[in-house]
Amino acid sequence: MDVSIIIVNWNTRDLLRDCLKSVYEQTKGISFEVIVIDNASSDGSVDMVKKQFPQVIFIENNENRGFAPGVNQGIAVAKSRYVLVLNSDTIICDAAIEKTIRYADDHTDVAVVGCQILGKKEIPQGTCFRFPSVLNLSLETFVLSRIFKKNRFFGREHMGWWLRDTERQVDVVAGAFMLVRREAVDKVGLMDEDYFFLCEETDWCYRFSKAGWKIMFWPGAKIIHVDGGKQSRKQANLKMMVQFYKSTLIFFRKHYGLIEYLMARLLLAIRCWLRCVAWGFLMLCKKLVGKDATYQVEKMLGFWWSFKFCVLGREPGAKAERKIASFRLRTLKDTIEFVSALLYWAFLYLSHRKPQRIVIYYHTLKQQDVGRFEKQMAYLATECYTVKVSEVMTAPPNGSKMIVGVTFDDAFVNFRDNALPILQKYRLPAAVFAPTGNLGKPPNWAMEGDCHDAEEIVMNEEQLIELDKTGYEIMSHTVSHPYLTRIDDVELEAELERSKQTLERIVGRDIIGISYPNGAHNDKVCKAVEQAGYRIGFSIEPYSVDSSPNSLQIGRFKVSPTDGMLKFKLKLIGAYEIVKYFRRLKRRLLKS
Numbered sequence: 001m002d003v004s005i006i007i008v009n010w011n012t013r014d015l016l017r018d019c020l021k022s023v024y025e026q027t028k029g030i031s032f033e034v035i036v037i038d039n040a041s042s043d044g045s046v047d048m049v050k051k052q053f054p055q056v057i058f059i060e061n062n063e064n065r066g067f068a069p070g071v072n073q074g075i076a077v078a079k080s081r082y083v084l085v086l087n088s089d090t091i092i093c094d095a096a097i098e099k100t101i102r103y104a105d106d107h108t109d110v111a112v113v114g115c116q117i118l119g120k121k122e123i124p125q126g127t128c129f130r131f132p133s134v135l136n137l138s139l140e141t142f143v144l145s146r147i148f149k150k151n152r153f154f155g156r157e158h159m160g161w162w163l164r165d166t167e168r169q170v171d172v173v174a175g176a177f178m179l180v181r182r183e184a185v186d187k188v189g190l191m192d193e194d195y196f197f198l199c200e201e202t203d204w205c206y207r208f209s210k211a212g213w214k215i216m217f218w219p220g221a222k223i224i225h226v227d228g229g230k231q232s233r234k235q236a237n238l239k240m241m242v243q244f245y246k247s248t249l250i251f252f253r254k255h256y257g258l259i260e261y262l263m264a265r266l267l268l269a270i271r272c273w274l275r276c277v278a279w280g281f282l283m284l285c286k287k288l289v290g291k292d293a294t295y296q297v298e299k300m301l302g303f304w305w306s307f308k309f310c311v312l313g314r315e316p317g318a319k320a321e322r323k324i325a326s327f328r329l330r331t332l333k334d335t336i337e338f339v340s341a342l343l344y345w346a347f348l349y350l351s352h353r354k355p356q357r358i359v360i361y362y363h364t365l366k367q368q369d370v371g372r373f374e375k376q377m378a379y380l381a382t383e384c385y386t387v388k389v390s391e392v393m394t395a396p397p398n399g400s401k402m403i404v405g406v407t408f409d410d411a412f413v414n415f416r417d418n419a420l421p422i423l424q425k426y427r428l429p430a431a432v433f434a435p436t437g438n439l440g441k442p443p444n445w446a447m448e449g450d451c452h453d454a455e456e457i458v459m460n461e462e463q464l465i466e467l468d469k470t471g472y473e474i475m476s477h478t479v480s481h482p483y484l485t486r487i488d489d490v491e492l493e494a495e496l497e498r499s500k501q502t503l504e505r506i507v508g509r510d511i512i513g514i515s516y517p518n519g520a521h522n523d524k525v526c527k528a529v530e531q532a533g534y535r536i537g538f539s540i541e542p543y544s545v546d547s548s549p550n551s552l553q554i555g556r557f558k559v560s561p562t563d564g565m566l567k568f569k570l571k572l573i574g575a576y577e578i579v580k581y582f583r584r585l586k587r588r589l590l591k592s
Contacts, residue, residue, distance in 0.1 A: 002030040002101055003179070004078030007086050008037045008070035013045040015089040015226060020053050022092040029098045033057060035077060037070040066196035067175070075190055083185065085178040085201070089226045090117075096221035100179045103218050111184035111213030112205060114173030115221035116164055124164040125225055127174035128217045130157050131206055132199075132251055134263045141271040170217050171209065175201040177223055184213050192254075197240060199247035206255060241302035242309050245272065249310070265310055272307035276300055280335075337579050338567060345575035357392055357545035358574055359405040359538065359556040361515075364456055365418040369561035374422045376561065376568050380404060381426040384572060388473055389431040390512060390536065392545055393554070402572060405545075406430040407538065407556065409477060409515055410443065412456045416463055424470070433477035433515035433538075434464060436502040445481040445517070461506050468507040475513035476500055476534070483520040492525065496532035512536060526552045542579040555580075 005023060009016050016036070023034060035057045036049055049056055059073050071085055082101055096115055104113050117127045130136060136157040139145040149160035162168070178201060188207045191200045205215050245268050252264040283296035308314045365373055380386050385398035389405035397403070406423075408415045411434035423430055438444065440460030459467070468474050476499040478484070484492060496514070503511045512535045516525070519540030529537050529552055536551050543555020557571040570576055 001033060001080035003032045003082040003084050003097060004074065004080040005032055005034045005084045005086055005097070006037070006071055006074030006078065007034070007088050008039065008067050008074070009041060009045055009088045010039040010064055011041045011043045011045065012088045013041070013043045013048050016045055017048055017052065018226070019086070019088050019090055019092075020049070020056065022090075023086075023097070024053075026092040026095055027097045028095065030101055031080075032097070033079065035059065035074040037061065037073050039064040039066070039070055066193070067198075068191035068195050068200040069193045071175075071200075072190040072193065075185065078182070081182050083180045083182055085175050085180065087176040087225070090176055091224040091226060093222050093224060096177075096223050097179075099221040100218065103216075103220060104179060104181060107214070107216065109214050110216045111181050111188075111208040111211075112173050112215045113179040114170070114215075114217045115177055115179075115223060116217075116219040117174070117176055117223055117225045119225055122224075124219075126158045126160065126164070127176055127225075128164075128168075128170040129159060129172050129174075131171045131202065132157075132248060132264075134260055134267070137248075137264055137267040137271075141267045141274070164217070165219055167219065168217050170215055172202045172205045173215055173217060176225055180204075181213075184208055184211070187211060188213075194250050194254075195247045197243050197247070199244075199251050203251055203254070206251075239315075242306050242315055245306045245310055246315070269307055269310035272303045272310055276303035276307055277335075279303060337576065337582070338570075340578045340582075341567075341570045341575040344578040345570055345573060348573070348575065356397065357395075357403045357405075358572055359389060359392055359407060359545060359554060360559045360571060361407040361409055361538070361540070361556045362415075362419070362559055362561070363409055364412055365414050365561055367414075367418060370418050370422070373419065373561040374425075375565065376559070376563075377422050377426050377428055379565070379568070380406070380428060380572075386428045388429045389475075389538070390473060393536075393551060403545075404572060407515065408432045410435065410456075410481075411459045411464070411474075411477065413459055413463070414456060416459060416467060420467070420470075420472070423472075429472065431473035431475055431513065432459075432467065433475050433513075434459065434503065435477040435479065435481045435517070436499045437479040438481070439464070443481070464503075464506050468509075473513070474503060474507055474511070475515065476503055476511055477515050478517055481517040483518055484516055484525045485520045485522050489524075489528070492528050493532070496528055496534070500532055500534070513538065516540075521553065526550075541583075542576050544574040544577055547577065 007016065007019065020034065020036075034053070034055070037059045038046055038049070039061050040063050046060055049058055057077060059077070061070070075083055082104065084097060100113050100115055104110055114128055117125045119125045136145070139154055140157065144154045145157060148154035149158065152161050155161055188204075188211050192203050195203060209215060248268065249261070249265060252261040279296050279300040283293040283300055286293040286296055305315070383401065384404045385395070385401040386404045386406060387395040389407055392403060392405035395403050406428060408419065408430060411432045415432060435458060438458040440458065442455070442457055464474055476496075478495045479499045479502075480495065482495060484495065487495070500511050514529055514534045515538045521537065521539055526537065534552070536554060538554050538556055540558060541553070541555040542557055545554055548554045557576050559568060559571055563571070
């Protein structure tokens, strides 16, 4: 047999139908077989192929295994002297497959042949390019390759100066149409399955080239690239963006030295950061003029996760993908707050006005975050004066050290399991705020920000008694974790008094403090708290203790174990107090 045509499909039913139709209509003078590998499509692709193209050799996967594994599955059952890797969003024109095979038969030193691929308005697409390099990444990172794309130096990676109208030996032929000699595959090997998507053909061509084979572009055959791969990328935009950078780094790690790999990682991180900021700015502009900014948000989120991958190696999971629509201003907001906190710290330092007392608060502490949490606690133990939160307003100064109180809202079991051993190791006091209506149960409230986790369990009575015996403070977080400002006077009084009475019964002593659920409090709530017998109350307003209005509105800074140490230190010295001005401005804008 002359050629085995391998098509990997994932939810491109209509495009795949048109592709297969063109293959059978335009391929007459050679013997061939078509092998379709479906990566768990859910759009009816499987039924369409089985009913309309029964002659196709069909491989159905029960999960999306990626492009390279799919191609390798096809090669494993192929029975021909050539393998044609073909995208499902292409249309074969004018016997293109037959013509390309004739060209390959005449050039026995060629491992891979690519043809001219036309896009919209039949304009040739740049589907062949140079191998990745630090120089090429530099030009792309700082947009020089796009500004001067037709320049032979700046546009060198994608060869923007070349019209794709002449025969040429190239480094890489894109996988949209890639005719590969089976003899070369047998010597070099299959596609590398470390690449889930993108760069797999680059790696393959690199290995063919190193083995002495040629990679050729030949414009004598033409196909149409209908979609340009956009549909598959749109279906998993976040993962696909991250996957591009992951695949590029895999290539550098595999084929180049350590220095080039590290330089590539740095350049890609810079590229992602610059583009994240740019798309964030575009998003903000669209929002200011009242236009939909969903696309800009998705791009910003994609580059943000790509940046995190290049720096930390972290990839987005399903939860991150579900949050694309709700992500909105979070990244931009965090960046503005961080930069503002740095500037405010400089102001505090120069003006000798740094706060002396700080209270921080945590929510959950997952097992995977224990190491980072311990690093934070080790810093507290050595650099700060950590006291009980009931004493944070009255503790005497300790030289130049910041006086810090540590609190944990919601009294989750993971505090006892994960945080408590580390606090005891460094001999650090802390206070836990318990919602008495959920003792021994999962939370049934919507927690502040992104902290909600329905799988967590609140400590039960026995665990609270055990915790109290170790000397850690237990305080109230109301009964049912409501917004105290939204309930009537009778319910407010019941929430405050019942919670206090329940905890006093459990631990056998006076409960003096309360943390307002979701930070919701006002003058009426504070008065009711005082009447219920509490002496201190904690909000989630970013105030230092010194700047807090009174003992029933002590501000706290939200801290996460995933905060970097610089961000953690900025919170400990009160620099994030600058955020209160942003919140005031936001409230005024909403009122207006």
